[in-house]
Amino acid sequence: MTTDTFPPLRNDLILRAARGEATERAPVWVMRQAGRYLPEFREVRKDHEFFEVCRTPALATKITLQPIQRYTGLVDASIIFSDILVIPQAMGMEVLMNPGPQFPDPLVTPADVSKLREVVNVQKELGYVFDAITQTRNELKGEVPLIGFCGAPWTLFAYMIEGGGSKTLQKAKTWLFKYPEESKALLLRIADVCVDFLVGQVKAGAQLLQVFDSWAGELSPHDFSIFSYPTLLHISTSVRRRLAAENLHSTPIILFAKGANHALGFLAKNAGYDVLGLDWMIDPAEARRVVGDSVALQGNMDPNVLYGGKDAIEAAVKRMSEGFREGKGGWIANLGHGITPGVDPEDLRWFFECIHKYSHQS
Numbered sequence: 001m002t003t004d005t006f007p008p009l010r011n012d013l014i015l016r017a018a019r020g021e022a023t024e025r026a027p028v029w030v031m032r033q034a035g036r037y038l039p040e041f042r043e044v045r046k047d048h049e050f051f052e053v054c055r056t057p058a059l060a061t062k063i064t065l066q067p068i069q070r071y072t073g074l075v076d077a078s079i080i081f082s083d084i085l086v087i088p089q090a091m092g093m094e095v096l097m098n099p100g101p102q103f104p105d106p107l108v109t110p111a112d113v114s115k116l117r118e119v120v121n122v123q124k125e126l127g128y129v130f131d132a133i134t135q136t137r138n139e140l141k142g143e144v145p146l147i148g149f150c151g152a153p154w155t156l157f158a159y160m161i162e163g164g165g166s167k168t169l170q171k172a173k174t175w176l177f178k179y180p181e182e183s184k185a186l187l188l189r190i191a192d193v194c195v196d197f198l199v200g201q202v203k204a205g206a207q208l209l210q211v212f213d214s215w216a217g218e219l220s221p222h223d224f225s226i227f228s229y230p231t232l233l234h235i236s237t238s239v240r241r242r243l244a245a246e247n248l249h250s251t252p253i254i255l256f257a258k259g260a261n262h263a264l265g266f267l268a269k270n271a272g273y274d275v276l277g278l279d280w281m282i283d284p285a286e287a288r289r290v291v292g293d294s295v296a297l298q299g300n301m302d303p304n305v306l307y308g309g310k311d312a313i314e315a316a317v318k319r320m321s322e323g324f325r326e327g328k329g330g331w332i333a334n335l336g337h338g339i340t341p342g343v344d345p346e347d348l349r350w351f352f353e354c355i356h357k358y359s360h361q362s
């Protein structure tokens with residue numbers, strides 16, 4: 001084990017829950033917790049483009065810390081401010097954000113893969129994320145752990161081919177079904193970059209990792225097992241092997257495969273992740289029954305409950321807490337997807353307070 005030089009950690013609740021311990025209360029954070037619902041975030045964004053913020057460690061650090069400062073003592077993890085689309089950029093693609101992601105030159109046919117960098121030097125291309133992580137770890141002063149992340153290969157592949165968001169993923173699916181071998185090869189190429197990127201984030205100071213497969217639910221169970229699952233397994237095994245080989249702490253890894261609840265039992269047994277993130281389409285107690293006590297669970301309140309007012313939030317948190325506490329195993333409280341821009345920050349505060357109140361282990 002390496003001993004690092006960062007300030008000592010004062011709140012390890014999320015690390016214990018991720019390792020499967022039933023904690024005295026559930027640790028809580030929310031996806032996109034540093035985002036547009038915060039006036040202090042919008043203030044920084046007035047003067048800086050989205051990817052400029054990602055590429056400037058001082059700005060990324062400042063924004064990562066915003067929810068930690070606003071909700072001191074209520075939130076149990078920070079997540080580095082960045083985006084899943086920095087990997088396509090590192091592979092040589094141009095990505096704009098206006099206001100959603102847009103690729104001026106997406107991959108149209110497999111011949112376009114030759115436009116990607118053959119060898120991706122992650123340190124060179126994404127060293128700014130590593131610098132932001134190191135700076136954030138220092139400025140957190142051990143208050144809460146710092147989460148690093150990447151997009152899953154299938155979700156990134158879909159963006160690289162669609163050229164942005166899409167309702168049907170028709171272009172990405174054309175690739176899967178017309179060029180399955182070329183698709184698998186590209187998916188594995190992306191996965192290798194993910195591995196380097198995640199290992200680099202741990203070296204830089206990330207204490208937990210999350211892989212976002214936001215579009216997993218667009219695939220049938222069969223296609224998920226053919227096109228996404230092998231890359232997710234490749235990432236978990238390779239990251240763990242590399243961390244062990246380099247004598248680094250074995251960091252818990254969270255997989256958020258949105259919409260792939262059909263695969264929960266299989267993923268719990270086989271995918272090699274410590275925590276499975278859940279969207280809100282599955283009942284907490286049912287999810288716990290399906291996975292047994294082999295993994296911790298994270299989630300899963302519908303983010304739109306935050307628009308329902310304090311009573312609705314309290315009732316949903318109480319119900320969710322009872323569900324997750326039915327079985328054994330760790331639980332990290334979160335939303336079932338990212339918080340959206342219209343939420344009143346005081347309603348998020350209330351969500352955190354309700355988690356503190358209702359998630360106690362009896």
Ligand SMILES: Cc1c2[nH]c(c1CCC(=O)O)Cc1[nH]c(c(CCC(=O)O)c1C)Cc1[nH]c(c(CCC(=O)O)c1C)Cc1[nH]c(c(C)c1CCC(=O)O)C2
Pocket residue numbers: 030031032033034035036045050079080081082083084085097099100101149165212214338
């Ligand atoms: C699919 C995806 C993306 N990015 C991400 C995903 C996976 C999670 C998910 O499914 O939501 C992940 C992401 N994006 C961002 C983070 C930072 C950490 C966090 O607070 O969670 C993380 C973890 C910042 C961001 N990434 C983005 C913003 C808002 C952009 C802005 O400031 O104008 C933030 C705070 C932009 C972004 N980035 C992306 C989209 C589709 C958009 C635009 C639409 C939207 O805002 O939801 C791609």
